[in-house]
Amino acid sequence: xxxxxxxxxxxxxxxxxxxxxxxxxxxxxxIDCARYAPSGMNMQPWSFLVIKNKEVIQKxxxxxxxxxxxxxxxxxxxxxxxxxxxxxxxxxGTSLFYNAPLLVIILGNKKSLTAxxxxxxxxxxxxxxxxxxxxxxCWIGFAMPALMDEKILKELGAPSGYKAxxxxxxxxxxxxxxxxxxxxxxxxxxx
Numbered sequence: 248x249x250x251x252x253x254x255x256x257x258x259x260x261x262x263x264x265x266x267x268x269x270x271x272x273x274x275x276x277x278i279d280c281a282r283y284a285p286s287g288m289n290m291q292p293w294s295f296l297v298i299k300n301k302e303v304i305q306k307x308x309x310x311x312x313x314x315x316x317x318x319x320x321x322x323x324x325x326x327x328x329x330x331x332x333x334x335x336x337x338x339x340g341t342s343l344f345y346n347a348p349l350l351v352i353i354l355g356n357k358k359s360l361t362a363x364x365x366x367x368x369x370x371x372x373x374x375x376x377x378x379x380x381x382x383x384x385c386w387i388g389f390a391m392p393a394l395m396d397e398k399i400l401k402e403l404g405a406p407s408g409y410k411a412x413x414x415x416x417x418x419x420x421x422x423x424x425x426x427x428x429x430x431x432x433x434x435x436x437x438x
Contacts, residue, residue, distance in 0.1 A: 261383030264418035287361030
């Protein structure tokens with residue numbers, strides 16, 4: 248296992264995966280790491296949907312792309328500026344989940360005021376833990392419009408009273424992922 252600072256600084260969002268499945272023991276390890284995230288009043292408001300079925304992932308991808316099209320068209324003032332992305336969304340068979348062999352949706356208990364933040368920290372724990380053992384990951388925010396549909400969540404087996412917070416994909420990276428430039432943050436000191 249690598250040093251935590253190295254893990255933080257070298258983790259990348261992976262969008263190209265090998266077909267090799269992630270073993271259940273590794274998935275259990277990632278979820279175990281997630282549960283150690285801090286949470287408001289220690290409510291631990293998370294639940295995890297683990298999806299390895301390729302057909303289910305592809306169906307969810309199609310639902311996600313369909314739900315994302317009107318939003319994508321609104322995000323850009325001129326759809327001709329983002330023809331590749333909108334074309335990707337409209338093309339049947341393209342994968343919103345980059346053909347990753349594993350999708351884990353972290354769900355948050357709707358009764359918890361801090362569920363979104365708590366689940367986001369659990370997601371970060373999972374992604375860092377995955378990187379530490381050679382598994383790539385990526386948070387797929389564009390899946391959220393579809394995952395806001397209660398019917399879809401129910402079909403996936405989400406427990407009642409929970410909402411989707413973090414759709415994460417995992418798998419073994421195919422090739423290298425370039426190091427992106429990190430901007431210096433704006434910092435204001437009050438002394």
